[in-house]
Amino acid sequence: MEPGDLLRPILRGWTVPLLLFTLGYTLVYLPNSEKELDAGCSLLSDTHFVLYSKRVVTPNGMGPYAVEVEGERIVSVTKRMEAPKSTPGKPRVLDYGNAVIMPGLIDVHVHLNEPGRVEWEGFRTGTMAAAAGGTTAVVDMPLNSYPTTTTKELLVDKIETSKGKIYIDVGFWGGLVPDNAYNASKLEDLLEAGALGLKSFMCPSGINDFPATTAQDIQASLPVLAKYGRPILVHQEVIDPPAEPAHLVLGEPTSNARSYSRYLASRPLSWERVAVKQLMEVAKDTKIGGPAYGAHIHVVHLSDPEDSLSLIKEAKADGSSVTVETCAHYLAFAAEDIPEGATQYKCAPPLREAQYRELLWKALMGGDIDMITTDHSPSTIDLKLLEEGDFLKAWGGISGIQFALPATWTHGSARGMTIEQMSKWWSTGPAKMANLPRKGSLEFGKDADIVVWDPEASFVIDSHYPIYFKNKVSAYMGHKYSGKVITTFSRGRQVFEEGHHSPKACGSPIYPV
Ligand SMILES: NC(=O)N[C@H]1NC(=O)NC1=O
Numbered sequence: 001m002e003p004g005d006l007l008r009p010i011l012r013g014w015t016v017p018l019l020l021f022t023l024g025y026t027l028v029y030l031p032n033s034e035k036e037l038d039a040g041c042s043l044l045s046d047t048h049f050v051l052y053s054k055r056v057v058t059p060n061g062m063g064p065y066a067v068e069v070e071g072e073r074i075v076s077v078t079k080r081m082e083a084p085k086s087t088p089g090k091p092r093v094l095d096y097g098n099a100v101i102m103p104g105l106i107d108v109h110v111h112l113n114e115p116g117r118v119e120w121e122g123f124r125t126g127t128m129a130a131a132a133g134g135t136t137a138v139v140d141m142p143l144n145s146y147p148t149t150t151t152k153e154l155l156v157d158k159i160e161t162s163k164g165k166i167y168i169d170v171g172f173w174g175g176l177v178p179d180n181a182y183n184a185s186k187l188e189d190l191l192e193a194g195a196l197g198l199k200s201f202m203c204p205s206g207i208n209d210f211p212a213t214t215a216q217d218i219q220a221s222l223p224v225l226a227k228y229g230r231p232i233l234v235h236q237e238v239i240d241p242p243a244e245p246a247h248l249v250l251g252e253p254t255s256n257a258r259s260y261s262r263y264l265a266s267r268p269l270s271w272e273r274v275a276v277k278q279l280m281e282v283a284k285d286t287k288i289g290g291p292a293y294g295a296h297i298h299v300v301h302l303s304d305p306e307d308s309l310s311l312i313k314e315a316k317a318d319g320s321s322v323t324v325e326t327c328a329h330y331l332a333f334a335a336e337d338i339p340e341g342a343t344q345y346k347c348a349p350p351l352r353e354a355q356y357r358e359l360l361w362k363a364l365m366g367g368d369i370d371m372i373t374t375d376h377s378p379s380t381i382d383l384k385l386l387e388e389g390d391f392l393k394a395w396g397g398i399s400g401i402q403f404a405l406p407a408t409w410t411h412g413s414a415r416g417m418t419i420e421q422m423s424k425w426w427s428t429g430p431a432k433m434a435n436l437p438r439k440g441s442l443e444f445g446k447d448a449d450i451v452v453w454d455p456e457a458s459f460v461i462d463s464h465y466p467i468y469f470k471n472k473v474s475a476y477m478g479h480k481y482s483g484k485v486i487t488t489f490s491r492g493r494q495v496f497e498e499g500h501h502s503p504k505a506c507g508s509p510i511y512p513v
């Protein structure tokens with residue numbers, strides 16, 4: 001007898017079961033392998049776990065709490081003096097001791113530059129940097145991608161491009177330009193396609209396909225925004241007195257272009273004041289009973305804590321729907337300290353003298369500034385002209401997406417800021433302005449978007465420091481900070497821990513509610 005003869009009757013008898021097994025394998029195993037795909041989304045295999053520490057930031061204040069996460073959501077937040085015990089059959093407990101557990105930061109002002117300028121940044125690197133910095137959601141600007149996101153089709157294309165590349169959730173602002181400002185159906189299409197709101201510039205943006213809007217153009221868009229209950233974010237600088245933009249870029253004598261004060265003088269506080277004045281006039285339409293009640297105006301990157309902020313405060317007190325942000329870099333740096341030719345510090349509006357930085361901190365503490373952002377606006381290294389050091393010609397934009405938390409904590413704690421205040425400016429405030437009701441706080445039913453960090457750990461951002469954004473040039477480099485991110489969870493997935501990211505990028509686009 002051949003050895004195969006023995007097998008034949010056995011195989012014959014097994015034909016039907018084998019076929020069934022194959023069918024079952026296809027039906028059961030394949031969906032399972034998709035689950036494994038999802039497992040690559042997290043550094044943690046558990047989908048039901050408890051985070052514990054003595055310093056958990058909740059809507060009821062900071063204290064010892066256990067935060068239970070199941071799937072993508074927070075399912076309980078319980079005050080308890082000691083960490084629950086890890087017992088078999090119960091969800092795993094991750095005890096972070098005295099570290100801070102806080103809602104992930106929400107950065108509503110970043111430029112990820114994809115599609116079209118992936119050599120400047122990109123969804124993958126930008127969101128890796130965000131996750132490493134404890135940021136669990138960003139809202140991307142309609143520029144400096146190419147093309148800029150000013151139509152429904154371009155927005156749909158951008159959202160599609162982001163899929164499979166983002167480590168955290170990403171929302172999108174649409175662009176308001178003169179071309180669509182008076183076309184309600186175009187704007188409606190853009191908002192229907194997923195824009196959380198609009199963004200425009202009151203001066204040249206530095207990007208050819210994103211021309212400036214006047215206050216009148218902005219006003220024209222407000223009734224559409226009112227219908228959808230969404231905000232418009234505005235870059236608040238108006239060239240005053242009016243001049244050719246070329247004058248700005250080329251400068252007159254460029255002999256002192258390496259001097260920061262030369263650049264500072266080229267974009268005075270009055271530009272900001274004039275823009276805010278015009279904008280707050282228009283904002284009156286958002287008052288109860290006004291023609292654009294339901295719309296909202298958000299002033300980005302405030303650098304002027306005096307006249308411009310006063311105008312904003314008056315508008316708020318008068319019932320206009322207005323909010324304002326400042327950026328981490330205005331709270332961290334001062335013009336006097338910027339070395340000759342150090343174009344990594346160039347941004348617009350410019351970093352101003354220390355006295356303004358201190359007034360910005362005072363305004364935050366006093367409740368007059370609603371939130372902080374990074375305005376992460378990178379470019380390729382060569383466009384920063386680091387060798388030439390020409391402040392007038394270099395790209396204006398500071399890369400900060402990864403450093404929001406340590407920069408704010410370091411400079412804020414030195415001025416008496418509490419962790420709860422920081423959380424308000426980085427999570428609650430932005431979630432409210434961008435209409436993200438599932439994000440921004442550690443509460444039952446919210447997305448499990450969480451950062452765990454050590455306020456006491458300090459580090460220097462030197463050449464060994466792991467930077468995840470694409471072009472490793474930043475005003476924050478060379479400085480010492482405290483506040484080290486230990487781990488970051490995005491919708492229940494552990495996306496970053498101590499120098500490692502999850503193998504897969506499983507963030508989602510954020511659509512308007
Ligand atoms: N186009 C662009 O990103 N500009 C930004 N950069 C900056 O420093 N301020 C801005 O508005």
Ligand SMILES: [Zn+2]
Pocket residue numbers: 235300301348
């Ligand atoms: Zn801007």
Ligand SMILES: [Zn+2]
Pocket residue numbers: 109111141375377
């Ligand atoms: Zn910006």
